[in-house]
Amino acid sequence: MKIQALPALSAAIRMIWPAQCLVCSDAVDGDGGVCPACWPDLPMISGLCCRLCGAPLPGAMGAAEADCDDCLRSRPPWTAGRAAFLYEGAARQLVLQLKHGDRPDLARALAARLHHALRPLIPRGPMLIVPVPLHRLRFLRRRYNQSALLARALSQRLDWPWCPDLLLRSRATQLQDGLSRSGRRDNLQGAFTLNPARVKEISRAPEAKILLIDDVMTTGATLAEATKGLRNGGAGEVFTLTLARVAPAV
Ligand SMILES: [Zn+2]
Numbered sequence: 001m002k003i004q005a006l007p008a009l010s011a012a013i014r015m016i017w018p019a020q021c022l023v024c025s026d027a028v029d030g031d032g033g034v035c036p037a038c039w040p041d042l043p044m045i046s047g048l049c050c051r052l053c054g055a056p057l058p059g060a061m062g063a064a065e066a067d068c069d070d071c072l073r074s075r076p077p078w079t080a081g082r083a084a085f086l087y088e089g090a091a092r093q094l095v096l097q098l099k100h101g102d103r104p105d106l107a108r109a110l111a112a113r114l115h116h117a118l119r120p121l122i123p124r125g126p127m128l129i130v131p132v133p134l135h136r137l138r139f140l141r142r143r144y145n146q147s148a149l150l151a152r153a154l155s156q157r158l159d160w161p162w163c164p165d166l167l168l169r170s171r172a173t174q175l176q177d178g179l180s181r182s183g184r185r186d187n188l189q190g191a192f193t194l195n196p197a198r199v200k201e202i203s204r205a206p207e208a209k210i211l212l213i214d215d216v217m218t219t220g221a222t223l224a225e226a227t228k229g230l231r232n233g234g235a236g237e238v239f240t241l242t243l244a245r246v247a248p249a250v
Pocket residue numbers: 021022023024025026034035036037038
């Protein structure tokens with residue numbers, strides 16, 4: 001049964017019938033599942049991927065860690081990173097529903113996919129989970145920060161500490177859409193600073209390790225600037241985790 005077109009009915013049904021496919025809302029067994037019809041539509045990143053940006057790489061599972069060509073050319077400032085999905089097909093639909101579709105309830109189930117993608121990095125934890133912030137004006141328009149919802153759900157799942165407002169977006173940046181790689185970088189220069197009222201939170205993780213969460217990674221410019229903000233403020237190693245990443249150009 002397709003119920004997405006009727007948001008009020010859909011919300012009512014979710015209350016009494018919570019286990020639904022993340023993509024099509026059909027009933028599934030257990031929370032956080034995807035129905036059999038939708039599984040093939042979800043471009044999950046599994047197998048060998050770049051240690052730094054999480055891009056899928058050709059090669060056998062279990063192979064030694066590798067860096068992709070993009071990261072070899074221009075090394076990101078974080079220690080290691082992963083993404084759960086490629087940002088296309090049904091995964092793109094999920095991100096857009098979380099972000100613009102008033103479906104904050106999706107965050108808990110999506111945290112299960114984040115947890116799965118994070119597995120290789122879990123032995124490096126516990127880390128302080130920190131979402132990439134929205135600028136205040138955008139936050140007021142959207143009423144919630146989708147990355148903070150993911151960060152909170154993951155924190156509950158892993159029992160790692162989280163801090164929703166450790167990073168501040170110190171100025172409103174243009175939307176990144178349509179900007180080139182260098183344009184994205186320039187647009188974000190110095191955009192993130194540490195919240196002075198929260199700096200002491202960094203010590204809640206051993207060696208001040210941070211897990212930075214965002215919904216979508218495009219070129220990595222946002223994550224790079226946020227990492228620099230954290231490092232300038234005294235954070236130790238920074239790791240990144242995104243729900244979906246745009247497939248790198250080949
Ligand atoms: Zn489905």
